[in-house]
Amino acid sequence: MGTITKALEMLNFFSRQRPEIGLSEFVKLTQRDKATVLRHLAELKDNGFLEQATDTKAYRLGPAILRLAGVSEAIYPLRDRVRPIINEIAQQVGELTHVALLQGEALSPLFYSDVKMHGTQVNYNEGELLPLHATSSGMAVLAFSDPAFVDKVLSHGLKPFSNRTMTDPGQLKAQLAQIHETGFAYQEKAFDGEVTSGGVPIFGSSGQVIGAVSVAIPSIRQSEEKTQAIRAHLCDAMQRITTAVGGIIPPEHAHKWQQP
Incomplete structure (x- = not known):
């Protein structure tokens, strides 16, 4: 599994029941080491696929997801x-x-x-x-x-x-x-x-x-x-x-x- 796939795979853990996910929870869900998870989260955040809550520091889906979903649904x-x-x-x-x-x-x-x-x-x-x-x-x-x-x-x-x-x-x-x-x-x-x-x-x-x-x-x-x-x-x-x-x-x- 390539690096890009590993990073994008993390987006699948979000749901209505789990709208925000913290670093520790991501480590448990992915069963990867903390440094790797942090690197993938940083890449997703830099590209707008994730954003971070200012108070809890938990991650949630970012504006890039909404933009691409809107483009797809419009076309x-x-x-x-x-x-x-x-x-x-x-x-x-x-x-x-x-x-x-x-x-x-x-x-x-x-x-x-x-x-x-x-x-x-x-x-x-x-x-x-x-x-x-x-x-x-x-x-x-x-x-x-x-x-x-x-x-x-x-x-x-x-x-x-x-x-x-x-x-x-x-x-x-x-x-x-x-x-x-x-x-x-x-x-x-x-x-x-x-x-x-x-x-x-x-x-x-x-x-x-x-x-x-x-x-x-x-x-x-x-x-x-x-x-x-x-x-x-x-x-x-x-x-x-x-x-x-x-x-x-x-x-x-x-x-x-x-x-x-």
């Missing part, structure tokens, strides 16, 4: 395009619905909606990268990715996030083959021990998989009827989102998301 307003679709699906299923885009070997959350109709809800952190092997959205992406990319992802030591996380490459490939056949990924308590989710891929302008849309529910509300309802809404969502971002669903796979 290619993905969030604006998916927002009404995700809000509508969340309202229809009554559960947390989110869309995430492929970033390296993980998924980066783009937008989510939670109508909070129930007392028990899914705890969703939009600042957290999602693992491909332990989430329904990630598995939906892998199932329609290039085999070489899949082999690369599965060749790493896969992290178990719960006692239900599948980490054996052979078992994962068998599950991916099934997802590729049906077009729908289903994960029960694999990323969060109390959450069940379903996901489908979304495609880019060349028909390549670029991300996924998913619905996550507390496992105590899971049922076969609920799963089928979620699947139907996700099939609708993926077609609308793919079209909204200028993508094309590969013709040979289009039938997998057609409503009966």
Whole structure:
């Protein structure tokens, strides 16, 4: 891992729940020595990606992040395009619905909606990268990715996030083959021990998989009827989102998301 990657990787630790991070906490989170962390923080601060609170000396996201996010959204307003679709699906299923885009070997959350109709809800952190092997959205992406990319992802030591996380490459490939056949990924308590989710891929302008849309529910509300309802809404969502971002669903796979 290069120096630039190590420095930029530190930005992924910020979230709504963790808007500011001090030096000592960064050392623990990165598991790097203090001198290295200080050097990376200084580089990020000098380039505007971080700024430092005057009272606590803790670090928070800087103006460069806002500027680049604004430029990206102005040129290619993905969030604006998916927002009404995700809000509508969340309202229809009554559960947390989110869309995430492929970033390296993980998924980066783009937008989510939670109508909070129930007392028990899914705890969703939009600042957290999602693992491909332990989430329904990630598995939906892998199932329609290039085999070489899949082999690369599965060749790493896969992290178990719960006692239900599948980490054996052979078992994962068998599950991916099934997802590729049906077009729908289903994960029960694999990323969060109390959450069940379903996901489908979304495609880019060349028909390549670029991300996924998913619905996550507390496992105590899971049922076969609920799963089928979620699947139907996700099939609708993926077609609308793919079209909204200028993508094309590969013709040979289009039938997998057609409503009966």
